[in-house]
Amino acid sequence: APKSVSSIQIKGQNFICDDYTNVTPKMISYLGRNLHLQKNNPLSIVRQRIVNYFYSSFTKRGHPAFSVYDNLSPIVTTKQNFDDLLIPTDHPSRAKSDCYYINRGTLLRAHMTAHQSELLRSGLDNFLMIGDVYRRDEIDSTHFPVFHQVDAVRSQRKEELFIGKPDLEIFEPSYDQENAHAYVNSIDDPMKQSCHTLEAAKLMEGQLKSHLIGLTKVLFGDDIKCRWVDAYFPFTHPSWELEIYYENNWLEVLGCGIVRNEILVNAGPSRNTIAYAFGLGLERLAMALYKIPDIRLMWSTDSGFVTQFENVDLNEDITYKPVSSYPQxxxxxxxxxxxxxxxxxxxxxxxxxxxxxxxxxxxxxxxxxxxxxxxxxxxxxxxxxxxxxxxxxxxxxxxxxxxxxxxxxxxxxxxxxxxx
Ligand code: PHE
Incomplete structure (x- = not known):
């Protein structure tokens, strides 16, 4: 008799289960809650503040030079979440123990970067991707299997990057743009990818860092203490993390870096651009900004929580007052x-x-x-x-x-x- 295949329905779509399936009905129940879009949710307030910062930082003839995608489906392929981002097949972030797989080829996205390649491929240069992401992790007051990220890409052509310096180049002479697919782009140099000139890489690094420090100051005020930590992501080089000093601890709030040129090349015919990207966690920021002690509160529909973020001015100083703390x-x-x-x-x-x-x-x-x-x-x-x-x-x-x-x-x- 044919072996019976089981399947699961998610949002009216049917998926065949296999030996990778580990998504639970409980996890599926979080899809579509869209806390980041819910009026009066602290995550939504932080989202709006970040989007506004972007809109005001980059305008083209008076119009925002960024597009915002905040309603992309969290069901993605392993190609989107990993392959397109050059994440090796044996990379630990692919493990069944870390992700919610629907089956071998499909999962609940583990980061918003999962949409980067397809949006680049569609011709976009500057965009934000905002949404819910899913990761299996430990259980405590700062971890929940669903959280929210804002991811961004900013690309520039040579004329935009080197204004008034027409003799400077994004790419080294040894890099042939007509033959970009054949070029082996090394990341051995900690300062830059081999295809980039040092001028281009350093200028982008400076812009990326000052842009993100600017955002942190807009959110937390000028006195916030920050530091950069060298990091590694398969899809950027060089890469950094930004930490903020909060309640006697260094708190990691974002990852960022210069987009690997292979990703840009794969996304379209020689674009002749250099790009930076970053991804930041909304829960971390909201918890620190508003002194929210437990990540589960983001999901609360209790009026004692919700009313504290109702109809507030976006930039208002809000400190969450515990309704009353029930015993553990x-x-x-x-x-x-x-x-x-x-x-x-x-x-x-x-x-x-x-x-x-x-x-x-x-x-x-x-x-x-x-x-x-x-x-x-x-x-x-x-x-x-x-x-x-x-x-x-x-x-x-x-x-x-x-x-x-x-x-x-x-x-x-x-x-x-x-x-x-
Ligand atoms: N996707 C990374 C994460 O979830 C963050 C990141 C985004 C890092 C873009 C670099 C560039 O940790």
């Missing part, structure tokens, strides 16, 4: 792993997803508390603390115990563990 309730869960699993091969992100699927939004944090190998039986044991807190009311110990039991049962069924 922490229960531990210890289990023996089956003999085929060890402390190191147990997939913690699978476990976190399961806890969230069963426990829902009352899960505040999951912490690994203890690991242990029995000296005689050599069996491996793990202990996790699960912190429960409802954002809008006090949980009773009895209802927490009930949910905790359901999670234990699901964990036993899924991994064949033995609860201690």
């Amino acid at each position: 309730c922490t229960n531990d869960m210890s289990f023996w792993l089956p003999s085929h699993l060890t402390i190191d091969t147990f997939m913690s992100n699978d476990f976190y997803d399961l806890v969230r699927d069963v426990g829902g939004d009352i899960i505040e944090q999951v912490k690994l508390k203890d690991k242990f190998v029995h000296p005689k039986s050599k069996k491996h044991s793990l202990c996790y603390s699960i912190v429960y807190r409802h954002l809008e009311r006090t949980l009773t110990q009895a209802e927490v115990n009930q949910v905790h039991k359901e999670i234990e049962k699901a964990v036993v069924d899924a991994y064949n563990v033995v609860i201690r």
Whole structure:
């Protein structure tokens, strides 16, 4: 008999499942919420402030020189999310343990950069891509499997970049634009890609950095402390991250760099441009700007939260006042792993997803508390603390115990563990 194939429906579209499918109904339920477009949501306020900064920074004959895409479907191909961005096939960011795959070829986008190539291919030079992105990660007050990013590309032709200096070039003489596909573009030099002149790379770096520092100051005020950290992304070179000093910590708020020339070449016939790109996280910025203590609050429909961001002036100084903080309730869960699993091969992100699927939004944090190998039986044991807190009311110990039991049962069924 033919093997039955299972499939899932997402937004009326049918997808065939395979051995990569790990997206859960819970995750699918977040699609279309579009918090970044929701009036009065802090993410939407930060989005508007960023877009306005862009509009005012770059105008062409009085018109904004940027197009904004904030409603692109979060369902993308592995080609869009990885291949088009030169992300190697064995790169860790492709792992099943880090992404929500619909099947081998399709996933919920893990970054907004997934749309960069197709928009370049459609002929755009300067654009913003804003939307929800999906990543499997740990569970605490700053991580949620769905978050929001603003990504941008700014391209310039030689005449725009070197105004009044017609003898300067974007490309080295050894780079033949007519034969761009054949050129091997090296990134061995930490300052620039081999195809670019040092003048072009340095000028772009300066513009990129001052543009982003400018944005940070518009958002946080002139006194904000920032620093640049060298970084690596497969799709930019050189690459940097910007960190801001916030509550005694350096907080990473964005990644950026000079777009790899191969991406521009693949996107269209010799464009003769150089581009910079960046991607920044809206939750990080909104939490720091408005002192929002828990990322789950972004999803709150409780009037105590929503009304604090209602009809505010975009640039108003808002400090979130906790409606009242309901108590936490922490229960531990210890289990023996089956003999085929060890402390190191147990997939913690699978476990976190399961806890969230069963426990829902009352899960505040999951912490690994203890690991242990029995000296005689050599069996491996793990202990996790699960912190429960409802954002809008006090949980009773009895209802927490009930949910905790359901999670234990699901964990036993899924991994064949033995609860201690
Ligand atoms: N996509 C990167 C991320 O999600 C950010 C980034 C965008 C970096 C564009 C460089 C250029 O971390």
